[in-house]
Amino acid sequence: MSLIPLVNPIKPFSLFPNLNPNPKISSLGLKKPSARWRRRGNSRVCCSNSPREPRSAEKELSILRPWNVPWDWKVTALVMMPYLMNIVFTGIVESSGLAGVQHPYSENMLPQLHSNDEAIKLFMDQLLKSVAKLSVLYMFLLPHQPLPDDIFSLKWRQPLDLHKGWIIWAGSGLIIASSAIFLLKLLISSLCAGQTQNETESLMRLLPLIGLSNVSTVCLLGVLGVLAPVCEETLYRGFLLTSLTKWFPLPLSVCLSSALFTLGHQSPGKFLEIFIFGIVLGFVYSRTRNLLAPIIMHACWNSGVILLLAYLQSQGHDIQKYVQ
Numbered sequence: 001m002s003l004i005p006l007v008n009p010i011k012p013f014s015l016f017p018n019l020n021p022n023p024k025i026s027s028l029g030l031k032k033p034s035a036r037w038r039r040r041g042n043s044r045v046c047c048s049n050s051p052r053e054p055r056s057a058e059k060e061l062s063i064l065r066p067w068n069v070p071w072d073w074k075v076t077a078l079v080m081m082p083y084l085m086n087i088v089f090t091g092i093v094e095s096s097g098l099a100g101v102q103h104p105y106s107e108n109m110l111p112q113l114h115s116n117d118e119a120i121k122l123f124m125d126q127l128l129k130s131v132a133k134l135s136v137l138y139m140f141l142l143p144h145q146p147l148p149d150d151i152f153s154l155k156w157r158q159p160l161d162l163h164k165g166w167i168i169w170a171g172s173g174l175i176i177a178s179s180a181i182f183l184l185k186l187l188i189s190s191l192c193a194g195q196t197q198n199e200t201e202s203l204m205r206l207l208p209l210i211g212l213s214n215v216s217t218v219c220l221l222g223v224l225g226v227l228a229p230v231c232e233e234t235l236y237r238g239f240l241l242t243s244l245t246k247w248f249p250l251p252l253s254v255c256l257s258s259a260l261f262t263l264g265h266q267s268p269g270k271f272l273e274i275f276i277f278g279i280v281l282g283f284v285y286s287r288t289r290n291l292l293a294p295i296i297m298h299a300c301w302n303s304g305v306i307l308l309l310a311y312l313q314s315q316g317h318d319i320q321k322y323v324q
Helices: 056-064 075-096 116-144 166-190 202-209 213-245 248-265 268-290 293-312 319-323
Strands: 035-040 043-048
Touching: 035 213, 056 248, 056 268, 075 213, 116 202, 116 213, 116 268, 166 248, 166 268, 166 293, 213 248, 213 268, 213 293, 248 268, 268 293, 293 319
Parallel strands: none
Antiparallel strands: 035 043
């Protein structure tokens, strides 16, 4: 017996034979896209009727593409209402000359902290507040599950990708923000040489803990380098920025979310710096569509400030003049 297959093998049996002998007409009676041939010289060129692939230039403009937000303005207003009330209440208190009055709604009205026990209490207090904020946000968004892939996305893959790598864009954002803020400080210092510091700044309240001990430094890094970036970026970039793109263009949404981010810090002396930093955070998130990028950028910024001040204090410098 020969092992060579037959020239005309038997066709396999199929339960679904081709009921439509005309390949150009589908079973629904619609014409399928077919290719047309044109003669160009001695060669034939195929001209397909199928839709073209998007160009690379269009893909590069994806930074301006809004998010497909499934919730409405009511959810956005209800989530942001406590933060807006906090901003308004603090502004009324400060304008009335009662900035020294402690109240439970202002996180920046912190008492002077001088011991490790108070540093631990500060960390636990901020941890509970962060868990409460994220839990409230989760409860409001629970009816809209599952969310689109690019909302609250935490993608660890390809961190060094030039287009959407979270390490690449977080580092680039840090360089851009630090350069812009440095130039802004030079301009302000040249125009306002006699500027005085604001004693209600949250960093001024935390100065006694910087370099006090390893425990206090770790607590500060936990508060400013972990809890604050995760909570604030989830709220202001992951939720607020994406929500605003449903009604406004993306550049305007970045500016509005950065303005609320700045007001939420309640630091009048650092208004422009925080606003610029928020704008860079917004565009980094818009480019990567990955919440890891602004979180890492924010965490590196805050942690770098704390570690730098701790080092300067260990060298005998007066760190109070560096936070003016």
